[in-house]
Structure formats: structure tokens, C-alpha cells
Amino acid sequence: MIFVRLVWTNLQRHRIRSLISVAGIAFSVAAMLTVVTILQGAIGMFSGILSSDSEIIVFERNVSDLFFSSVPQSAADAITKWPMVSHADPVLFGVVSSASNPIITCFGVTAEDPRMRKAVWVAGDRANFGQHADDVALGERAAEFLGATLGSHVPIGHATFHVIGIVKTANGFEDGGVFMPLASAQNFFHKQGSSSVITIKLRNKDDVAAFKGMVKSNYSNLVGLENAEFNRSYSQFKILKATAWAVGGCGLLLGGFGVANTMIMSVFTRIREIAILRVNGFSNVQIASMIFGESAMVSLLGAVAGLSIGTCFLYALKLVPALHGYVDVTIRPMILLIVIVLALLTGVAGALYPAFYAMRIRAVEALRFE
């Protein structure tokens, strides 16, 4: 208890300095939490599009980005007939721009596609989807920023489309996207006879291995991966995750320097006191533990404050209309744990030199001179 009191008392002596360190860690943690959660959310949304009512995704082997993947329509037609397949849905991804928005994601899908079936049709009817080449259904947010209503004509890319429906989905990408009939999308993006991916729903989940084997043996240029497997291996996701952690890590590193500075100053101003502890039997380990305890407390307070700030910031972002559906504020327990552990490790790392310095203080010299 006295040990904890010592740690707490030491931090309280220079409150402003301690608070600045806590703030440094807090904003680092908040930045890391925000960046990682937003990017994880984005990844989750994108993978959510792919895994909508499906277990497996088939795409072109060795492509760096699914937008470049090309899966022949013939493959989709053949795979649909495989006995273990419940349904196979080809999806073509494309990106276009409009006058008001530089990037609009387009989904070339069939009327039977699970994304169409699961969406809430706030205007129009799914039965009308795909009857004409220039028909599109807009996500609710896309309709908003395109200023489109049911029956209106909207310029998208180099063409004008007739809005036959407006759909509401929980997924930000879908909600801000344009759904085109697959054939129209193929023509629009000059990818006749192909799709980007085929999402597969199996009759029996135990057939995953058999299905993947069949893809491998029948289509050497295609690969079939389970959704989780795809999420782990897709290079774009890996890059995004690495970027998020790197950005957050840099922030935490800066926070660590703050802790190191505080702890160094703290030790330098307490040399005599540390000498007193030594004279009273404190070992090197106990002295170091006290210094690490102080930095750990700064980090812990910073982590708690940072998590609170980050969470508030994420909720605030969610309320921004333009970001509706794009920000997933679900903070995964694993992310929480990693952020806290990283903050503590940063604090400990920041206290390494101060603790080393404190351990080398010779009581006799410190006590001889004021």
C-alpha cells in the first residue's frame, strides 16, 4: 500500500507534468483506437458485402485488388450447377464518379442476389430490377448525395440511369453505392462476360474443402476461399490493417517519449529521495518497480482517458451524415486489449532509462550533496 502511495505521491508532485504525459498517452490511444476501429470497420463492411449470405468467395488467383479480378460468366454458370452449391452469385465491382461525388462504388448484381434480397426497398420494387439496361437501384445515401428520387434519371459516369429503386442497408459501402443489373454493369465497365467475384452459398458447410478442391481442379486461374480465410489473406486488408496499426503505433511512440521525458525529470528531481529509500533498504528491483509503477500508472490513466476520448470521437463521427454507414463504432475486445497492452508497454519502455538511472544512484553521493 505504501508502495502504491509512493508511486501516486510521486506523480502528484508535478501534476501538470504528469497530466501532460497522461494526455500524450490518451491522445495516442484515442488516435490508435479511432484509426484502427474505422479501418477495421471499413474492412468489416467490405467483407460484409462479400459474405452476404455466402460462405465462400471465388475470384481470380493472384490479383492484388478484387476490382481487377475477372471471373468468366461461364464459370459462374457451371459452379451454380455443382451439387453442393445452394446458390452462386456473380458480382461485378466498379468505381465511377458523378458531379457531386468523386467516388461511387457500383455493384453489378442479379435481381436474385442476396444483397438485393436482404436490402430494405424504401422506394421501388425488386421485381423491376434488371428489366431494362439503364435501370439502377441506389443506396439510400447515394440517392441523397445524387439528389435522386424514384423514377428520376441520374448521370453516373459517362451515362444516365433510370432510378427504379432506393434501398436501405446497414453497410456503408452498399448504402452509398449504385446497384446495376449485372449485364449492364459488364457493358458499362467493358467487362463483358465476366464478374469480379462469385459468392457461394453451400448446401452443407462441411463441403467447403470439397468445393475448394473442385475450384482448384477445374479452374487453374481461380481460387475459392472461405470468408474468414479471405479476410486474413486479402492483401488490401493486410495493407489497411498494417497502416492503421502503424499510424496508431507512431502516435503511441510519441506518447512514449512524453512518458520518458516525465519520468526522467521525475527521477532527476528525486535523486536524494531515491537515496533515502536505498538507505532504508530498497533494492534495485524495488527502486525500478517504483519508477515502472509510475509510468504504468501514467499509461493506464492515459489508456482509460484515450479509450473514452476515442469512443466519444467514434460516436461523434457516426453522427456525421456524410459518414453514415461508413463508421462502425463496434470496438472489438481484442483491439481494446491490444491498445491497452501497447499503452502499458509504451509506458514501461519510456521508463527504461529513468529506471536504469535511478538504479545507479549511489546513496552516499546523493546524501553527501544537497
Next chain:
Amino acid sequence: MTNAAQHNEQSRVVLRAEDVWKSYDDETITVLQGANFEAVQGQTVALCGPSGCGKSTLLHLFGGLDTPDRGRVAVNGIEVNERRNLLRLLRHEVGFVFQLHNLIPDLTLEENCLIPTVAAGIDRRIAQARLRQLTDRTGLSHRLGQRIQKLSGGERQRTALCRALMNKPKILLADEPTGSLDEHTSAIVFELLLDVVATEGVTLLMATHDRGLAERCDRVLEMRDGKIHEPEYAR
């Protein structure tokens, strides 16, 4: 304990310095030049001499805070340099009282006194009982929760005495323990020091400039020219 055993215990040498040399600043300042000294269990010994003559250095050597350049320094029969565990010496065998109380100002009297028990890992209940015993004896029991800044000079020095004795050391090394106090307070604190030392059976080695206080000890030693002299008039 029989009389003979008691006599043996009382005549046991607990502090011994043999031909001890110590210099500072690359040997430009030599403070100890072949100092020899012995003190037996329960003795009170005053070390007198001018500033810089090596009184504090000798105390530091006995407390394991410093090492001699040459010679042997032993506490309870074990040479300080050869001790496997110097911490044990500081935690259980010697206690220090300094001229400046050297308490931690932001902690309370109680917390300051408990520091040695925390270092030694002594059970909290035992430590609290010992604290009560010592603060009762030194008249500080009503000030336990006070921060050091709020204590008077005498109270601070009494607190330092309590802290030094918390782990029941058999040797108390006091470096000008009343040097920063006025005459009246100094006399009170010193009386208390002698009383506690006698009650606890502690050996006291005290560096002091105050002849009057020194005369109250069992032995008065003079430090001159880096050596320790025991005047013939001393008891």
C-alpha cells in the same frame, strides 16, 4: 541467560574497523588513514572531530553505503565488503539517522516510518504494531497522519529515529542527529535517542560536534589526521 552468557553477549564486538583508508577525488582528499575502531553490543559511542575529518565516511562504511580503499570494516563479525547481501545489512542490522532528517516530505509520518518495513517485506500488522510502540515512546502517536511538512524540527528528527529503528536493527548510525536543532530541542531529542537506544539494546555510533552530548555516551572518540583516537579520560 546466565550472567556469563549475558556478559559475553554484551562484550561481543559488533562494529570493527581495521586499518581503514578512504580518499575522495582521485585520492586528492584522504579522510581515513588507517583508522581502527571497535564497539561492543549496546555501547554508545560518540565520534567527534572537525568537519571533513571522516566521521560521516566511517558511518557510511559501516552502513555499506561506501567501500574503503583499504582495510576491513565488519558489522556483526561479517566484513561489509564480503557480505553476499548488503541489503540485509541495511534492512535488518543497521539504522541511519542523519543531520537533515531525510524524510520524504509528501508522505505522512506513518508512511515515512513504514518505508523500511516495505523494503524488508515485513508483515503490515507487525509493522503497524512496531510503529505504535515507537511512536508511543517518542511521543508522536498523535501525529501519525501528519505530512512531514507540518511537523516541527524536533518531531521530524524523532520521526527519523522511529524510521531508523522500525526493523529492530542492533546498530544505529547517527550522523549529527541533533545538528539541525536548537539547543533545547536538541537536548530533548538526544535524551530520547539515548533512552530508546538503551531500551532496545542498540549499539549507537554517533558523529557529533557537540561535546556536551558526546560526553553522555559510553565512549568519546576523536578523529584526527584520518585516525581514531580514544582520549584517556574517556570512560
